[in-house]
Amino acid sequence: MKFLNILFFFLFCIASAQNILPLDTLKLKEAKDMLADDYGNLYIYKNKDFSFTKYDSLGKQIGKMMLTVPYKVQNVQNPLNVPLFSENAQEMKFVDQNMNEIQRLDFKQKFGFIRMAYAEDLQQLWLLDDSTKRLIQYNFRNDTTINSYPFDISFEDLMDMLVYENKVYILTRKHIRIYSLKFEKLFEAPLENGKRFRRENDMILVVASNFISQYVPEKGMTTIFEDQEAQIVDKNILSYFAIKGNKLYLYSLEKVKKAQQQKQLEAQPESLQPSTEKPVEKMEEKPVENTAEKPSDNTLQKLIEDISQVQTEAVEKLIN
Numbered sequence: 073m074k075f076l077n078i079l080f081f082f083l084f085c086i087a088s089a090q091n092i093l094p095l096d097t098l099k100l101k102e103a104k105d106m107l108a109d110d111y112g113n114l115y116i117y118k119n120k121d122f123s124f125t126k127y128d129s130l131g132k133q134i135g136k137m138m139l140t141v142p143y144k145v146q147n148v149q150n151p152l153n154v155p156l157f158s159e160n161a162q163e164m165k166f167v168d169q170n171m172n173e174i175q176r177l178d179f180k181q182k183f184g185f186i187r188m189a190y191a192e193d194l195q196q197l198w199l200l201d202d203s204t205k206r207l208i209q210y211n212f213r214n215d216t217t218i219n220s221y222p223f224d225i226s227f228e229d230l231m232d233m234l235v236y237e238n239k240v241y242i243l244t245r246k247h248i249r250i251y252s253l254k255f256e257k258l259f260e261a262p263l264e265n266g267k268r269f270r271r272e273n274d275m276i277l278v279v280a281s282n283f284i285s286q287y288v289p290e291k292g293m294t295t296i297f298e299d300q301e302a303q304i305v306d307k308n309i310l311s312y313f314a315i316k317g318n319k320l321y322l323y324s325l326e327k328v329k330k331a332q333q334q335k336q337l338e339a340q341p342e343s344l345q346p347s348t349e350k351p352v353e354k355m356e357e358k359p360v361e362n363t364a365e366k367p368s369d370n371t372l373q374k375l376i377e378d379i380s381q382v383q384t385e386a387v388e389k390l391i392n
């Protein structure tokens with residue numbers, strides 16, 4: 073039964089693919105990462121030549137950057153201002169909707185060695201400084217350090233960082249960890265092949281190689297999309313994307329959600345399903361008693377005592 077449920081879910085996900093997006097195999101070949109913004113534009117990063125290319129939903133190239141060193145793309149949710157961080161160059165740059173550089177920040181002159189940088193908005197950055205083991209809140213618009221917090225963690229296998237509502241989300245090659253700004257560990261869970269965080273309002277997501285998970289405070293990590301055959305996956309506000317076999321597939325969020333709900337319903341144990349047969353049988357075996365017709369044991373005993381007393385008084389009168 074469990075195998076049939078998994079098979080059903082897999083087939084449903086395949087059927088729910090809206091179409092194969094028109095990006096030819098040459099554009100997807102050797103792609104190291106792929107991101108999708110909320111307008112349906114796609115961004116392909118290739119580690120072989122450090123190229124970062126933007127396409128529209130029809131596969132037409134909008135812009136392209138040829139980078140000299142590896143860069144990590146934070147997110148493309150705001151296509152007007154896309155942040156990229158390079159540990160090798162110790163800098164962060166921002167590009168516009170046409171992939172033109174609009175700003176560059178050099179960390180070498182002001183800080184030690186920055187292992188990870190997270191752009192919170194268009195004014196502030198959060199920086200993990202390996203040389204001082206500190207988390208730095210930095211306003212790059214006016215070049216001032218707002219706060220600095222001790223943060224003595226291992227930086228060796230760090231993949232990504234996100235700061236939201238006074239919580240620091242750390243993604244490593246094998247774990248996700250959540251800390252307070254006081255360096256108190258609030259949560260930890262194993263997570264293989266995680267690549268980056270994605271925040272949608274209050275929802276914190278982790279994009280991995282072939283699945284996407286959501287952090288739920290009451291439950292921990294919950295998988296919301298998975299394709300075992302995919303090499304790269306991503307999502308925007310409307311769809312999931314998966315590259316497999318050098319083809320790009322588009323999945324509807326609603327259809328995937330319905331498939332997951334159906335899978336959970338069918339996987340529900342039969343013992344948890346309510347049954348009304350047993351209570352009915354009990355009611356038939358033991359009918360309700362009429363307390364008005366059948367006196368209780370105490371009442372019967374009192375009647376016997378009263379009758380005995382009356383009989384005694386009558387006998388005494390006859391004797392006298």
